[in-house]
Amino acid sequence: MKKLLLTTALVLAAAPAFAKDYTIKEVTSDDGKYYFSPKTLTIQPGDTVTFENAQDDSHDVMFNVVPKAVDEMIMSPTMEKKGEKFTYTFNVPGTYKFHCHPHEALGMTGTLIVGAPSKSGETKKVSHHDMGVKTAGDHHDAAVTAMPQGTGKIISLDADKHSMKVTHDPIKSLSWPKMTMTFSVDSSVDLSGYQAGDAIGFTLKPIGKDDYTVTSLKKQ
Numbered sequence: 001m002k003k004l005l006l007t008t009a010l011v012l013a014a015a016p017a018f019a020k021d022y023t024i025k026e027v028t029s030d031d032g033k034y035y036f037s038p039k040t041l042t043i044q045p046g047d048t049v050t051f052e053n054a055q056d057d058s059h060d061v062m063f064n065v066v067p068k069a070v071d072e073m074i075m076s077p078t079m080e081k082k083g084e085k086f087t088y089t090f091n092v093p094g095t096y097k098f099h100c101h102p103h104e105a106l107g108m109t110g111t112l113i114v115g116a117p118s119k120s121g122e123t124k125k126v127s128h129h130d131m132g133v134k135t136a137g138d139h140h141d142a143a144v145t146a147m148p149q150g151t152g153k154i155i156s157l158d159a160d161k162h163s164m165k166v167t168h169d170p171i172k173s174l175s176w177p178k179m180t181m182t183f184s185v186d187s188s189v190d191l192s193g194y195q196a197g198d199a200i201g202f203t204l205k206p207i208g209k210d211d212y213t214v215t216s217l218k219k220q
C-alpha cells in the first residue's frame, strides 16, 4: 500500500500543471479612457486568454508583435456588445504585444508574456494592414497605386455620420480576414440607394496611419 501511494505522488509531481484560463477586459471608462485590464499579463504555454468587451463599445484585439514561431495572425472580429469575447490559446512561448485597433492611438495597448519574455530578435512584427498602398499624405504616384478592393454585406448604415458597418470577405491586399467593421464613407459617395443587407463591392483609401474610408461603392 505504501508503495502504491508513493507511485501516485510521483506521477502527480511529474504531470504538467493544468492549463489555466485568464480574462483581459476591454474597458471604456466613464471619463473616456480606453484600456485593457490587466494591461500586462504573464501566463504559461498552453494557457488560454479571453478578451472580453466590458461595455457596449466597439473593441477588438490584434496582435502586432509575436514570437517568430507563431505562424498565424491573432486577431478578433469587432466586438460591439458587452460580454462579447475572443478566446485564444497561447502555445508558443515569448513576448506578445497587442492593441485594440480603433483605440490604439488612445493608448489601448497591452503585453502578454507566455512562459518567459523573448530575447531581442526573437519576435516579429505583424501588420494586419500591411498594404502595398501609400499613405494618404503621399500623392505622387496616386495613379499607379492600387487601392484595396473588398466585397461584403452591409450590416447597417449611419446617414448622419456617413458611415456603414460591413461584414467584409477577406481582403488579401490588406491581409485582412473576414471581419465586421465600421468604415467612414467619403462624402462623394451617395448612400441613398443602399440599405442593410445589400451585397456590395467597395474600394478603400487609407486615411492617416491606421484607418480606411470607402471611396467607391456598388451593388454586387
Ligand SMILES: [Cu+2]
Pocket (backbone or CB within 6 Å): 026, 034, 058, 059, 060, 100, 101, 102, 103, 108
Ligand atoms: Cu477599443
